[in-house]
Amino acid sequence: MLNEEMLEIILKKVLEELSRKGIDISSRKNQEEKPIKVSFLGKDNLLKDELKTYAKINDNIDFKTFFESLEKADSEKLVVSDLSIDELVDLSQGRKNIVTEFLLNSKEVFLVEEGLEYKRYQKPEALIKVYDSYFQNLKEFGVKVLKRVEISKMFTKREEFSISGVITKDKLQKLSAENQKIIVKKGSKITSLADEYIKSNNIQLEYE
Structure with missing residues (x-):
């Protein structure tokens, strides 16, 4: 069985090798970090319960809720799990409701595509x-x-990695960077294949 001293030596060697390759892994999970505050509108209780593992959910709202009443909740984002045809029409015309108020107050609004009522029909064209x-x-x-499965990924707490030099798809795959946050150091370059990989794997970039 490896003792503590041997484990420290192995860890040091691994970190040195990663650093040599331009990968500085600095997982910065903050256990005291406050959860994201999210308002939830819709009837998809399974999705709502899933989001509760990542975020503080306020579900005491409907389309007629006034934004001012949410100020104390301080919701950063709004998730709409289902949207009727009537609600779609109202929103498209810019009529005032909780969704348009979120947008007018520069808040993010996420809509679950599978929750669109009109998508259930194909005719009349x-x-x-x-x-x-x-x-x-x-x-x-x-x-x-x-998509519904993508909503949860948006709120999953992300590991943060610092990376420098030429950022390639291979380097990101070795990092298992899917759904994570990458801190890109100054002077780094991202290859076209890496850029495609970033977009298709829900990777968030932040530049120093």
């Missing part, structure tokens, strides 16, 4: 095209539309 145009309006307003 002319009507579906009208709903598609309304849906496009929401995205242009700044609503972020994600």
